[in-house]
Amino acid sequence: MNKQTTNKTETVNHNKHFAIVGAGIVGICCGLELQELGYRVTFFDDQGFANGCSHGNAGHFATEQVFPLADPAILPQIPKMLLDPLGPIVLKPGYMLKALPWLTKFISNMRSKPFQHNHQALQSLNKDAIEYYRPLLAKANASHLLTTRGSLLVYENTPLSMIEKDLNKYLAGGVQVELLDKKQLVELEPTLSDRVNYALFFPDVAHTCDPYELCLALANSAMANNATLIKEKVTGISEAKQKVNIKTAQFCHQFDGVVIATGAWSKSILKPLNLKLPMEVERGYHYMLSNNHSLTRPVASAERKFIMTPMSKGLRLAGTVEFAGIKAKENYKHADKMLQHSYALLSKSTAEPSKNKEDRWMGLRPSLPDSLPVLDKSPLHENVYLALGHQHLGLTWGAKTAKLMAQLISEQSTSIDLKPFSISRFQ
């Protein structure tokens, strides 16, 4: 490392060396794939590895979710959902005006043409997304953190004709899926309650018993291969003669390139780079049940809109979309509400409401109004790459994102067409 001192900040030059700003699942995987290309990698994250949204998600590699969140099918349900302050989708009073531009764009993406376009892009990104994790996990000696037992979408009161409609929609979307009746369902998951009548079974889907451990295992693998973590907040990114300057409060570091993977915090990082990003955060919650560990695969409720994933430390209940901005205080009543839902879905639930604060968690999903992430090179800067906006599916897409970014950086042809994921769509 070659150091130069300036008046205000110290400049550190790094050779054949990429910076990754943001060390969530997306940044960590990008670091690993850049190492495969022969780059040295330095992660910048003031929170350390995986303490943002990647920390407490539902651990579901949800490759069946090939339909954009901006789905016209949810429109009739929205007014009822919004009237319930602890419902699955909540708009915090007072946040309406701030959320309005994003919501307008979101609804506009429900039109037939953008919906089809976004659906096809999601199909291409979801295809084989789990497979991209296998070599990374194998190298990290962490293959046991990925379990492929499929997942269930369960129904209590929905008429069979509507469930068959959902089934056909998934089949038409190229998703492997089976309709199960109560008897078949009980064979797969005997501890589901009698209220559950049908389920869609997605056999190809996987889950992890601990998303945080998975991130740490991958991060440790990168660190063992000579990566560095700088636990500082990045305050600015700029170009400098074929190089990129990464500024923190104390230093200005120089690299050959940077991948920006700052999740929910990306808008403010991109603004000084003159890149517009219509990002909104969809706040989600989890509730950890340590004494109830009966399920063997993720079970999502179609009606209650939350998911239960069996993990090594218990059963994780996760869900809720709360629009309240990046800074609002957590409202853990949303997490408590999921506990109530779990009583309805699990027979003989023995779970007591937890007194332990750490059993509740809130994370910020980084969402763009067309439900697609940005996977691109900045059109305005040399050597600045963008991997952000992974909404509800960042765990699912982490490894595939990283491979695509590595292909982009090394100017190889990419495994899928990256045009739908360009930043230019917002400029």
Ligand SMILES: Cc1cc2nc3c(=O)[nH]c(=O)nc-3n(C[C@H](O)[C@H](O)[C@H](O)COP(=O)(O)OP(=O)(O)OC[C@H]3O[C@@H](n4cnc5c(N)ncnc54)[C@H](O)[C@@H]3O)c2cc1C
């Ligand atoms: C309740 C819930 C359940 C979910 N369940 C699933 C699921 O089952 N499957 C799935 O695929 N996805 C799921 N998700 C979504 C998934 O967790 C996210 O899409 C994913 O974690 C995003 O990863 P990321 O690396 O982009 O962002 P993050 O993990 O948030 O990482 C971004 C990092 O950037 C850092 N950072 C930001 N600004 C700066 C700066 N200026 N300088 C330095 N560092 C900075 C932050 O500290 C943070 O660590 C869920 C989300 C929630 C909330």
